[in-house]
Each structure stands twice: as structure tokens, then as C-alpha cells.
Amino acid sequence: MKLSRNVLALAALALVPTGYALAQTPMGSVSGTVLEGEVSDVFGTRFILEDENGRVLVDPASPYDAAALESGDRVVVTGEETADGFVAHSITLADGTVILSAAAAAADVPTMAAPGAEMTVEEATAYLDGLGLFTEIRFDERDDGRYAFDVVDTDGRSVDIELNLDGAIHEIDVDDDRPSTNVNLATLLPETLQTAISDRGIVDLIDFDIDDRHYEIEGYDASGRKIEIEIGFDQRTGSVAVQTDRPTPSDVDIDAVTAQVEAAGYAVTSSERKPRHIEMIATSPEGSEVRLHVDFEGQVYRETLVR
Structure with missing residues (x-):
């Protein structure tokens, strides 16, 4: 961040x-x-x-x-x-x-075509081919009122795609979650939904699915962090998760973290592991007694005087 x-x-x-x-x-x-x-x-x-x-x-x-x-x-x-x-x-x-x-940007809920207006397999294949995003397109099956395709995008990634019979995207799944260098699969979605995804920082979509009451979206932001977001059909943002490389509390070596803090010039007298950080009482390099908040990688991000 x-x-x-x-x-x-x-x-x-x-x-x-x-x-x-x-x-x-x-x-x-x-x-x-x-x-x-x-x-x-x-x-x-x-x-x-x-x-x-x-x-x-x-x-x-x-x-x-x-x-x-x-x-x-x-x-x-x-x-x-x-x-x-x-x-x-x-x-x-x-x-x-x-x-x-808070209210999210409006997102269209894809609807099925009226009877008699559905795409044929040939039309759905031609539609995907005309997007210019894929080098290989293979029809897999028709199931639950949808067409399933196995495709390879221009970055060489294998992607599973499900289309409603009216051509609207129901699911996108990049098999290995590998980031793209040239392709943004969000362009397959309605413009208002593309905007909602972009507004939340995602520039590379790797997973999209329509659940009973919301969209499930996963992708990478410009800095390469993986972000998972739920956007409801009521146009509200649900849960948001950002993948980090921080170790979980069970992985933390308190002694190693303490040694790193002391290497920065502090004399640690006590430490207590909290759910999201380690709290330490220490003497600062300037000689003052301080309370420290230390992340699980040993970085001091907050220091206050003990009074």
C-alpha cells in the first residue's frame, strides 16, 4: 500500500x-x-x-x-x-x-435471452473469437443452460469460460492465477461492471462468478496484490480481502522479531503478541521508555511514550 x-x-x-x-x-x-x-x-x-x-x-x-x-x-x-x-x-x-x-457503481445483472433468442454454439464460438483475446477456443459442453468453453488467451493462460445462452458471461476462471501482461478479461463483462471492478483497483481480472446474490471477483491491482471482492446485485460492496505475504501469528518467532527490534537500537523489556501485531515495552535509542507496535516481520510502525 x-x-x-x-x-x-x-x-x-x-x-x-x-x-x-x-x-x-x-x-x-x-x-x-x-x-x-x-x-x-x-x-x-x-x-x-x-x-x-x-x-x-x-x-x-x-x-x-x-x-x-x-x-x-x-x-x-x-x-x-x-x-x-x-x-x-x-x-x-x-x-x-x-x-x-457503501453503494458501489451500478452493475448489470446478466439475464437470459428470451425463448428463441439464444446463441448457437457456433455463434458463441464466433463471438469469443471476434474479441481478439484468445488464440485457442474449444467448446466443452452445454450444461445448466450455459455453454462451457476452454480457451487460451494471448498471454498463453488457460481459461475456463461459461456463457449464458444469450452470450452474457457467467464465469471466468484463469486456471493458474498467473498475472497477465497484455489481457484484461474484465472487458468481457458489461461496461458498468467493468467500471465497478476498475474503481476497486483491479486491473487484471482472473476470476469472475455470479452467485445467488452477488458477483465474486478476484484479480490483481497495479502493484501485483491479489484482491478478492464481492459486489452485490443491490449495488453494494460486500467483503474485500487483499492478499499479503505477512506471516500469520502461528509462524512468528518472537525472539527473532525482538532481535530485529533491538538491532534498530531499542532495548526491549517485555513483549506481548496481539492478534495483528506484537506490542513491546522498550527503551528507545534516545533513552525514553516507549510502547512499540511491531508487525510480524519485525518492523516498528508505531511508537508512543510510556507515561
């Missing part, structure tokens, strides 16, 4: 209660519209989201239960960058709990 905007900008400071001082941290630009990080400070329904690259002030686009979010929570946020920070349209906790679900 590349967090954007310095939260010391005057407009952002106006949103922070008196008595809070935020350390100045250079920010890069937001990559896409999906941010992942840890909540460091909460001001009502507004909060500071931070990771190893910086921190940003997040303002919800609509009300939510502020009690559902606490400092230390790891979240995935979708939304858009503003001059004052970041406006969140959805907020999802690390365990998949959705605490804010």
Missing part, C-alpha cells in the same frame, strides 16, 4: 481533535483505490490508517458504528483520494467483518 497525503496538511488538521499531534511523514501517491493497513488513532468515525510507507487520514463516506473500529485493528479500505486524505466507501476488518459498505 502506498498511502497518500501528509496528514499535517491544514485541511486534515482541522479534523483532528485538539491535543493530538501527528508526526510528519512523507507520503507517496495512492496506488489504486484499495488501501490496507493498521488503524493507529480513532477520532469518532474518522481514523488514521498507516503502514510501513506512511499514514493517511480516512473519512467515511457514510455513517457506521464507530465502536466497531479500534486502534490496532487491521483493515482493508476502498474509496478515493481527496485533498484532505482518503474517503472510505467500504471498510473491512482482517477477519472479514464488513463495518462499512
